[in-house]
Amino acid sequence: MSGWRTRLVNSLALTQDIPESRFFQLATQSPDGQLHNRTVVFRGLDETQDVLYLVTDTRSQKCLDFQCNRRAALCWYFAHSREQYRFSVTGEVCTVHSHESLCSDYWAQLSESAKSQFFWGEPGSVRENPEYPLKIVTPPTQIPPFHFAVIKLTVRNADYLSLTGNPQIRERFELQNGQWICQPILP
Template sequence: MAGGGAAASALSSPWRALLQRALDANAHLKHSTFFQLATVGGGGRPANRTVVFRGFQEHSDKIQINTDARSNKVIGEIKEWPLGEICWYFTDSWEQFRISGIIDVMDGSSPDPAKLQQRERAWFASSVKSRLQCLGPSPGVPVANDDHVKDVHIDPSAGPVDAYCLLTLDPEKVDYVNLKSNQRLMFTRTQEGDESGDWMARK
């Protein structure tokens, strides 16, 4: 089962069933778990980057993304302008998902115990190799000595390091296109801000 996390449980949203089917159909392609995340950058300009799907938050349709809290500019911009949109294209099945919603930033400074627990669960669900990235040089800083990177080690049983940050995108609208069947579906959550809200679909 591709994607990890609570991928197959409680598929309550119609678009999520389509997404899981696409993940399964493209599971043999490593890049099928990569997608583009667009946010609002400084001065209202668009900012975009490629990130990795880290599964769904438990009992939720929220999409999880790992990032480095030392990316102060990026984290600060998202906290100020939490709107985001995912563009996810599956090259084998010719399916595209554009998923827009609100992004929540969960770093070690969060005052919410539930968010800290979710951050910890996501940390342990990540591979040790992925966790090691949070112990390397800060993003955007040149690496003067490769030996420093090679010598970094981590205790697999240790909790999240300060640099680890979990992002979750809470979907509000999903635009699905299947280029093979020429099918397009638009899904809109009828009660924005309410995870239990119903979804309305139209062609």
């Protein structure tokens, strides 16, 4: 197991009861060169590969961005442990059509309220009657809708920073010839 992965698993275990520890920022670039940064929900870490997972709607901006440029960056801060992770990743949008089993597995893990968000309409479209709350719709089936997707973020390099103690710890992890190399660096 790579050093960054060991650290991340420990950070997640330490903060498992803190809901905000499941959120990180994902930055992508659109076909016209615009940068887009948003907060997303961490859904899992592959047990055998250096892959982080999140779920999304294929009609969202991030899916459009990944069609043009699969490279992205993410930043994850754990306030409780004062640790920051920055990753350079390659994203792959896995749809119901291309990865049916993967999508079905992640769909089954979602709460009913999370599932209902996929039936509100197209992300980014004009909201009719904004004065009324969005309805929680019971999904008509346990099968994910055609626009549900899982995004696989394959980690290409990592930067870890611990802000506790003196000296602070910062490490850069790079994949070289299939092996993760750790280099201590100045914070």
